[in-house]
Amino acid sequence: MNLTQHMLAPDSLKTSHILKRAKHANKERSHTSGFLLNFTVGQRLTLGFLTAALIAALTIGGTGLYRTQDMGKATNFYQSLVQTSRILPLGSNILVLITIEIREMLDTVQSPIISQETLTVQQKAVQGLTDRYEKLLLDYQANHLLYRNPSQVEVLKEANHEAQVGQQVVLVDSALRTWRLYKTTQEQILNYIAQRNGQEAERLARLQGEPTYADAQSALHGLIQFNERLTNSIRDATAIQGRDQLIMTIISALLACLGIIMAGALISNTFVRRLNQLRSVTQSVEQGRLDTRLTVEGRDEIAAVSFSVNAMLETMVADAIAYEQQKQLNQFKDEFIMNVSHELRTPLTQVYGFLELLFDYHGQLDSEQQKTFLSRAKYGCQELMHLVNSILDATKAGSGLKPPPLEDLSLASITREVIDYLDPRQREDYTLELAVPETLQVKADHQYLRQILRNLISNAFKYSPKQTQISISAELLEPEQGKSLPTSRVRICVKDTGPGIPPEEISQLFQRFARLKRDVSGAVRGTGLGLYVCKQLVEAMHGKIWVESTGVAGEGSRFCFTLELAPASHSTTPEQP
Incomplete structure (x- = not known):
């Protein structure tokens, strides 16, 4: 048994004891519980709501079916009325057009110069309108008579308007009869026109054409008015159906409520009360009171849940402490792994890259190239060793890096050295402006300064x-007016042209794992350790690091840090490569 198993063994024994004790208490209490508690919750719910559900389903289903049928009948009737409401007024317009065309033909035949072509066109127009009107009446007779649609007759009977069935037949017959008389008169008028007998055609149109047209139009208007009265009849039927539906709905609702009340009375005392107790206990646990327990009653599902909740609460107190310790351990482990992977990746990649070049191009490199590659690989190894030692020292101390021994270093030389070892592809994409005096020296650790x-x-x-453009500059800080610095300081700055940093997030920037909100969901990758490490390294060399940014896109940011000026250093005019 390892250490972890040894630590978990007492908790397992304790949990087993708790479960046995809870089961024993549950069995003793179940013998004294009510009869209904021996049934499952599902059985009690089924028993309680079955009657109410059946009553509600039968009444509402029957009412809905009845209502659906009535609504279907009324809807079909309305659709038929809408169609006829479009057809009949169109017929009135056709009659008017026929009369107009005949009048134009009479004018044409009585003119000094008779155009046969015009008469032919007008005759065809009259014939087309005549055929269209007759087809309209015959279609109405074949498809829209009430007695041909039993469902429509039934709707009218519900509203006591069944007499309209016979009235419609009379009106349709009248419309057809008057139309045929008018059509016969038209044909006689057209014959006189064809014989160029304008006077006789005019006389016939005045004596018979106008009266028969008036009769046909009057009969059609009677049919249109009848169609409008049908709409009122359907409204009456719909109102009666709505009243019946309301009565049936009220009865159904009363029966369903009665069944639900009976079901609620059946299960309220055995179901709702214990659920409320369970809710009260869970709310107490949410507020941190882990000493609250449930009273286990019966042998149903709620009793099983209550038993399980009590057993869970017994183990939560001990598990919470162990969980918090494990969480802190995992967090420390994750931070350590991320820190190591972030800091060691660059020198390790550098060593591997130059060794791979030496292996791939073995025998093709001259001694100077081999020396250069080996030098850079060696440099990477030294940096890797230094980083490992620094991280181990930081882990042991727990309060930051150990201050390294400082030496006088040429700031311009180290800056160029860092630039030379950067990825050439990156350097080609940007313009580097170096404004670091050649004679400016600082007191720093070589490896720390390179890494920063x-x-x-x-x-x-x-x-x-x-x-x-990316600018790298350095300058000697002048003592503030009225203050004296114990030692001279050099400010080194790196200026970019990026999107900038929001002012409200600057205070979080140098913390461990800190990343900007835009970068968390953006394309720029990172772990949030780079600036944190820079801060640790700068402070280990007794310096200070900060950032200056307005947060406006395009204005970029300027990262600055200070180091102590080497005594032998002299500031000169900055040089630019």
């Missing part, structure tokens, strides 16, 4: 648009 500059310049590459 590399991190800041790499970040500038990462956030700046391609083909833009």
Whole structure:
């Protein structure tokens, strides 16, 4: 048994004891519980709501079916009325057009110069309108008579308007009869016109054509008015159906409510009360009171849940402490792995890359190239060893990096060294402006200073648009007026042209794992450790690091840090490559 198993064994024994005790209490209490509690919750619910559900289903289903049938009948009737409401007024317009065409033909035949072509066109127009009107009446007779649609007759009977069935037949016969008389008169008029007998045609149109037209139009208007009265009849039937539906709905609702009340009375005392107790206990647990327990009653599902909740609460107190310890351990492990992977990736990649070049191009490199590759690989190994030692020291101390021994270093030389070891492809995409005096020296650790500059310049590459300028500058800080600095300081700055940093997020920037909100869901990758490590390294060398940014896109950011000026250093005019 390992250490973890040994630590978990007492908790397992304790949990087993709790479960046995809870089961024993549950069995003793179930013998004294009510009869209904021996049934499952599902059985009690089924028993309680079955009657109410059956009553509600039968009454509402029957009412709905009845209502659906009535609504279907009324809907079909309305559709038929809408169709006839379009057809009949159209017929009135056709009669008017026929009369107009005949009048134009009479004018044409009585003119000094008779155009046969015009008469032919007018005759065809009259014939077309005549055929169209007759087809309209015959279609209405064949498809829209009430006695041909039993469902429509039934709707009218419900509203006591069944007499309209016979009235419609009389009106349709009248419309057809008057139309045929008018049509016969038209044909006689057209014959006189064809014989160029304009006077006789005019006389016939005045004596018989106009009266028969008036009769046909009057009969058609009577049919249109009848159609409008049908709409009122359907409304009456719908109102009666709605009244019946309301009565049936009220009765159904009363029966359903009665069944639900009976079901509620049946299960309220055995179901709702214990659920409320369960809710009260869970709310107490949410508020942190883990000493609350449930009273286990019966042998149904709620009793089983109550038993399980009590057993769970017994183990939660012990498990919470172990969980918190494990969570802290996992968090420390994750932070350590991320820190190591972030910091060691760059030098390890550098060593592997140059060794791979030496292996791939073995025998093709001259001694100078081999020396250069080996030098850079060696440099990477030294940086890797230093980083490992620094991380281990930080882990042991728990309060930051151990201050390294400081030496006098040429700031311009180290800056160029860092730039030379950057990815050439990155350098080609940007314009680097170096404004660091050649004679300016600082007191710093060589490896720390390289790592700080590399991190800041790499970040500038990462956030700046391609083909833009990145500036690296250094200057001697003048003592503030009225104050004296114990030692002179040098300010080193890296300026990019990226999107900038929102002012409200600057205070979070140098913390561990801190990332901007836009970067969390954006395309820029990172772990949030680079600037944190820079801060640790700068402070280990007794310096200070900060950032200046307005947060406006395109204005970029300027990361600055200070180091102590080496005594032998002299500031000169900055040089630009």
